[in-house]
Amino acid sequence: MSETLLEVRNLSKHFGAIRALDNFDMTIHRGEVVALAGDNGAGKTTMIKTISGVFRPTSGEVILRGEPVSFSTPQEARDKGIETIYQDLALADNLSIGANIFLGREPMTKKWGFLPVLDRKTMREAARETMALLDFHVSRLDAPVSNFSGGQRQAVAIGRAVHWNAQILIMDEPTAALGVPEQRKVLSLIRQLKAQGRGIIFISHNLQDIFAVSDRIIVMRRGIKAGERAISETTHDEVVKLMIGG
Amino acid sequence: MSETLLEVRNLSKHFGAIRALDNFDMTIHRGEVVALAGDNGAGKTTMIKTISGVFRPTSGEVILRGEPVSFSTPQEARDKGIETIYQDLALADNLSIGANIFLGREPMTKKWGFLPVLDRKTMREAARETMALLDFHVSRLDAPVSNFSGGQRQAVAIGRAVHWNAQILIMDEPTAALGVPEQRKVLSLIRQLKAQGRGIIFISHNLQDIFAVSDRIIVMRRGIKAGERAISETTHDEVVKLMIGG
């Protein structure tokens, strides 16, 4: 079995009386795609936000490459090589695609040989390339992302996460707003990332997509783990049964 | 052929130099589900926002039951029996589910026999029932919708649109965030509405869903109509081809 990248032990997150996540365990290895499935409100988003430093866990541990970590901000998680695509995108609407991709890690260049300034050209180029990766060919590289369509914005969020060579990628319903060709692109991208040895958490309501790219599936129900299966050893039906607790 | 509910002629919407919608035509009849498909940025959302009074068309006509209409606000569209589920949901995050369902049409009751007050009980009950329709069993009926998960919020938006007995329902990717059982519920709901003689515009990137409920499909590409087919006379492949303009 390949190296363990990330492990989560007994992780809980409560909102007041609501146990959105309750004593949850999971592991991801290098080169592995783990799908997280479950009905609406099962706790998937809460789970990954707790890993990525958005929420502080109520209790439990996150272990990264054998070391216990505790991210109090998403910055710390990013610095340790965890990139996340959030379900609600989390883009700065007033900034361009490039500025969003580089948000928090802006490239600099020197003007007149000495004055450090933002390297907008690099950002623009990277934006064009990253979007093209997903088959989006954008020309309005200086327009704020608020001017783009739902799927285009989804692509920006995906683009941002894949641009940085993170070891661990967390994707919360990345294809929900995408057109058919773009969905396929994203799936093939996931396979590529997997081949490069990254660990990926893939959240989706689309079982077909899950079965197409994942190695393992974890089904959540009301904040707990309802079951875990190797993809090769399970079926759509079994997964649905786990989801609804039947 | 059954009565024409809504007709759109030569509809265009430009954002500055961007022709998001260009000379678009379409018709919806009673008891018909028309799917709107197309790649990201094809102009689907722009199209329906232009019908529902969110955008003013740059040019073109909207004809409702034979009469030309021009909605300058969504209110006017709603008053004429057009309900819309927006891709970006459009919920008032600080209000409860019930308050969102009744937003703009709040029920009133009399306190002490004379003082008109908001009828929160009715709203709460209606919220519970409407959500249950979609298989969401919510107990936190006074919590603001910001406390709910992505799919739960999607359900609120759907619930709001179906609660009012509108003649025309416009649904912009209504199932994108929903779990498998909820997706099915929504599809069966659409069938039910169709049986009641409503006209429905259904936008989705999921061809399976489209083929499961629609009578007709209109494919958009770069703001124009790339093709229109009766579902019974087309295939996934043909639709995809139309989308990518191959």
Place this chain on the structure above:
Amino acid sequence: MSTPTEASPDSGHGKPQADHADQARTLVQHVADLRAWLFLAALVVGFEFWARVSFGGTFILNTFNLQSIAIFAVAPLLLATGQTFVIISGGIDLSLGFIMGLAAVVAAHTINAVTPGAGLLVGVLAGFLAGVAIACIPGMINGLLVSRLKVPPFIGTLGMFGVARGTAFLLAGGTTVPVSNNLFAMIGNGRIWGIPYIVIITAVFMLVMHYVLSQTKFGQHNYAIGANVQAARRAGIDVKGHLFRLYVLSAACAGLAGVLYSARFNAGAAQAGEPLLLDCVAAVVIGGASLFGGSGTILGTIAGALVIAVIQYGLVFVNVEPFWQFISVGVVIIISVLIDQAQRRFAGGRVDE
């Protein structure tokens, strides 16, 4: 690969509830909603303690102090009430102070003009009417600017700040306008069972405004617009009409404040409300509203206004040096919200994000 684990299936009901909360936090939340009141209570207790220790007196068990604070709070409260509505909608009204001044001046002139011919009562009624009505004019202009012409509220009402100010001073001839009508003076300074009339008028008015905000469509739409104006518009709310009415309402509150000012001081002054701007916005924010809109209550604002009135009164009462009063008021205002923050965290509503 790790061994698949199984959770004991949730027996009982076939279909899981999408929502797995209970109602337990409601109580905690209710207390949290009262946080401005709690702080007010703490403040009062603090002054009481201070008064007892420093000179053996009592701060709160003293009806004189209660009356004084209540009267003090009248004008800021009325302005803050209008401001509460506006702030919940995501706007701000900077012109309220001078609309108050304008109303005070017009009420004074009107009463002086009407009383001799028509008598005390008619004079007073005319004054009230004229004061509130004149206030509605700038309110309507604010409303038009914000709703139709999409001028940002800050700028539209800042412009009106100047216009109302100039008009009020022009009408007043740059000075105060003395009123002569004994009934009016009586309303401004009389009391019944120890309660000043203007306090009673204000209390009734606040009750009505509380009703409007919490129990009517107007109030509900106000919250929705403040949270997400796009969503409100798409839901079919007549946002333009609402905003128009909103700014008229807030101006009317200022108008009432102006009339009561004239009654109390027996004179209308154009600058009557000028110093209240920051205090009235602060009252709303201390009361729990966010300047980004979507939240706030009249009850909270009342507590906020009383917090400010109690600090300012109390510091004089316990005899703090003048320049130190500035500092103390500042510190207490900050603390009032710090406690709010701590409670929110404790109540565990929206978290860290």
Place this chain on the structure above:
Amino acid sequence: MSTPTEASPDSGHGKPQADHADQARTLVQHVADLRAWLFLAALVVGFEFWARVSFGGTFILNTFNLQSIAIFAVAPLLLATGQTFVIISGGIDLSLGFIMGLAAVVAAHTINAVTPGAGLLVGVLAGFLAGVAIACIPGMINGLLVSRLKVPPFIGTLGMFGVARGTAFLLAGGTTVPVSNNLFAMIGNGRIWGIPYIVIITAVFMLVMHYVLSQTKFGQHNYAIGANVQAARRAGIDVKGHLFRLYVLSAACAGLAGVLYSARFNAGAAQAGEPLLLDCVAAVVIGGASLFGGSGTILGTIAGALVIAVIQYGLVFVNVEPFWQFISVGVVIIISVLIDQAQRRFAGGRVDE
């Protein structure tokens, strides 16, 4: 059923471009970005016209007027610069005026203390340093309150308003503190090629601030935080650290304004910046920023501040009656933004929604 229609397939490239825009609107947009400057130009032309018609004089071809307006604009501009950063981040800083006063007083005291022993130059340097440094202390507290303790900026800085005010008056002993240092006076009132030194200092400072806002990570993060603080945080921006530095920066701007004030008036006064609060926020908003955060530029703010300075100066110059000046300033402020609105609509950016 309607007949299926077919659009002529998009030949040329196999895969459609997701995005079908061209760059045409950039020019229109650029003009729109200059709208505050356009309005400023219109205003100047208006006054010029008025001056010529009413008394045959010239408004703008008069270096004395230009100098006076430039000097007039120094303090509001410096405060508005700090305020621009804060407003873009979605906050507001109400304490800037009294931080300016505090810095003015401390600079005055310091120069008086240092000059006799260490000479003019060292005295001046010490004054600049002390003024700006002292300003950073309230800035740091504001920063801590807003970033760590999550106090809403309005309340945190309103508290600091009181604290800085009290402290400044305590340090000044309730009066103005005259400075005796000729070099300092020369900086405050001297000129080179007709340009006052303080205008040069301010211009250089604005240039640096323009650079910081538009060309550095700090500036970029500021925009992101103002648009969507959650997104900024998730993108890994150190929001807390940023906000802390932000409020220190804005306080430092006020500190510089205070020092220059003392230089110009040969005295430090605690109330130096008191009347500038509304004007400086208005300058930022007229310059195109939204109080909800996420937009605004230094260039816009400069235009906004100059608009205000030009109106106020111009109205006196053309001899409008004082009370009518209030009205005129109000109307002009509203018009400045109406034009902005009209242009936006014309430029066709974000629309109707």
Place this chain on the structure above:
Amino acid sequence: QDKKFTIALIPGLTTDAFYITMRKGAEAAAEALGAELVFQGAPEFNAVLQVPVLDAVIARKPDAILIAPTDKTQLIQPLKKAADAGIPVITVDTFIGDGKYQTGSGDADFPLAYIASDNVLGGRMAAHALAQAIGGEGKVYVSNVKPGVSTTDQREEGFKEEMAEHYPNVQVLETQFNDDDANKAASQLQAVFARNPDLKGVFGANLFSALGAGNGVQQAGQTGKVRVVAFDAPTSIVDNINTGLVDVAIAQHPAEIGYYGVVSAFAHLTGHSIPTAIGTGFTVIDKANVADPEVAKYIYSD
């Protein structure tokens, strides 16, 4: 001599009955002398706001400037600009430097004249009146606008000096600043009274301080027991004195100040020499004399 002189009057602030009355007096003089009066000022008593107004006035090159400088130090440099441009400056109501002009010493002796009722003296008169009203002993305090306003600061100063020098049995409590808000001034009076039930009197150092303090006394039910001395005499003061809300008002003579200001400027412009200081007096108004036309003429008219 057919040149029509333009004389500018710049008050401490424009929204004050005192200065508006001063303007009336100045206009009367201007009309009598065939001069033109320009009246321009800032909305608040603050140097930052007054200086640009001064600059804009200088730009129009009036023949003379009458100004109530908002600070004795801070207005020196800005006024020097006028003097350097050859415009004679006369200060009214307030002064720069030490108020002693044309002495040939100091950098603030360039104005031609200072025409005013001395605010320190006014404060002393208020103290005297209040001390008399309360029988020379007991607790009093000053209700003041806000710190940093030279006129009102000086009144407070004079008030305290007078009490300290001549009324040892009067205890002057902490000053209370009301930000020119009558409501706050009233509340402060009530708080001071609540703490000091033996409070005997209050000095309201300007219009709203007095109006508020008077109302506070009324609210406290102490009318006639806590004595109120007001500075300035706008029309509303008549009522206040008649109803007993205010016991004594110290009226300055703003119309005279304005009148003499214009006359002095005109005299200078027409080549006459003028005195460097003209003191206009005060009138102490109380219930006994408020109806007397000789006194009533000092009520600031609107």
